[in-house]
Amino acid sequence: MMGKVYRGDQIQDLAVTKTTGNIIVLPKNHYLVKCAELPLSSIVAQTKSACIQCKMCTDMCPRYLIGHKIRPSMVMRNMFREKDMVDNEEYEAVFGEAANCCDCGVCEMFACPMGLSPRKVNSFIKGQLGRRGIKPNRNKNPKALEDLIYRRIPTERLVSRLDLMKYYHAHANECITIEPDCVSILIKQHIGVPGTVCVAVGDRVQKGDLIVQAKEGALSVPVHASIKGCVKLIDGERIVIDKEKE
Numbered sequence: 139m140m141g142k143v144y145r146g147d148q149i150q151d152l153a154v155t156k157t158t159g160n161i162i163v164l165p166k167n168h169y170l171v172k173c174a175e176l177p178l179s180s181i182v183a184q185t186k187s188a189c190i191q192c193k194m195c196t197d198m199c200p201r202y203l204i205g206h207k208i209r210p211s212m213v214m215r216n217m218f219r220e221k222d223m224v225d226n227e228e229y230e231a232v233f234g235e236a237a238n239c240c241d242c243g244v245c246e247m248f249a250c251p252m253g254l255s256p257r258k259v260n261s262f263i264k265g266q267l268g269r270r271g272i273k274p275n276r277n278k279n280p281k282a283l284e285d286l287i288y289r290r291i292p293t294e295r296l297v298s299r300l301d302l303m304k305y306y307h308a309h310a311n312e313c314i315t316i317e318p319d320c321v322s323i324l325i326k327q328h329i330g331v332p333g334t335v336c337v338a339v340g341d342r343v344q345k346g347d348l349i350v351q352a353k354e355g356a357l358s359v360p361v362h363a364s365i366k367g368c369v370k371l372i373d374g375e376r377i378v379i380d381k382e383k384e
C-alpha cells in the first residue's frame with residue numbers, strides 16, 4: 139500500500155536495501171499497478187468531481203485515529219480551489235493538515251467508496267507546502283480517539299480489497315542460494331545521511347567487512363561487504379566488489 143511500482147528497465151537498477159520491506163511481483167494489468175499509474179492530473183480531476191464528502195477517509199485514517207490533526211476529507215473538499223489560492227496563511231489553514239499524512243494508503247485502498255486517492259492528493263499538497271515554504275505545526279503529543287478499537291480493518295478484507303487474495307496464503311517452498319560473481323552495494327541504503335566509504339579500489343575484503351562507516355552524530359548506518367572479493371569500483375552511489383575465486 140505504501141510501496142512504489144517499478145517496471146521494465148527500472149528494475150535493472152534496483153537493489154535490495156536496508157529499507158526494503160518486501161517485494162511483490164504482480165501482473166501488468168493488476169489493480170494495484172493500474173492505481174499506481176494513474177496520473178496526478180486524473181487524480182485531481184476525479185477528486186474535484188467525485189468526492190461525495192462521506193468522510194470515510196477521515197474516519198478510518200490511522201493518523202486521525204491516534205489523535206493527529208488530519209482530515210483528508212477536508213483536503214479533498216477544498217481541492218477545487220487549491221490552484222487559485224494565493225494567500226499562504228489561508229493555504230496552511232485549509233491544506234496544512236496534509237503534512238500529517240504518513241502515506242499509509244488506508245484512505246485510497248480501503249476507505250474511499252468512490253475509489254479516490256486522498257493519499258496521493260496529500261502527497262501533492264505536501265510538495266506544494268514545501269514549495270510555498272509553509273511548515274505546519276505538528277502535534278507532538280497526540281491522544282488516540284476512544285473508539286479507535288472499533289475502526290480497525292480486518293486483514294483479510296483488506297487483502298481482498300487489494301486483489302491479493304490469491305497470493306495471501308502462498309509461501310515459498312524452496313530457498314535458492316544465489317552466489318553472484320560481482321555485487322554492487324549501495325552506499326546509502328537507509329533514511330538519513332550516507333556514511334563514509336572506508337575502502338578503496340583494489341582493496342580485498344572479507345564477507346562482513348565494514349565498507350561504509352556510519353557518520354558520527356547523525357542518522358546514519360554502516361554498510362558491510364556481502365561477499366569476499368576485491369573492490370572493483372566506487373562511485374558516488376555504490377561500491378562494486380568482484381568475487382574472489384576460491
Ligand code: SF4
Pocket residue numbers: 195198199200201202208210238239240241242243244245246256257260
Ligand atoms: S494515507 Fe494519509 S490520509 Fe490516508 S489514511 Fe493514511 S495517513 Fe490518513
Ligand code: SF4
Pocket residue numbers: 188189190191192193194195196210211214249250251252253254255256
Ligand atoms: S472517502 Fe472518498 S468520497 Fe468520502 S470524503 Fe473521502 S475522498 Fe471523498
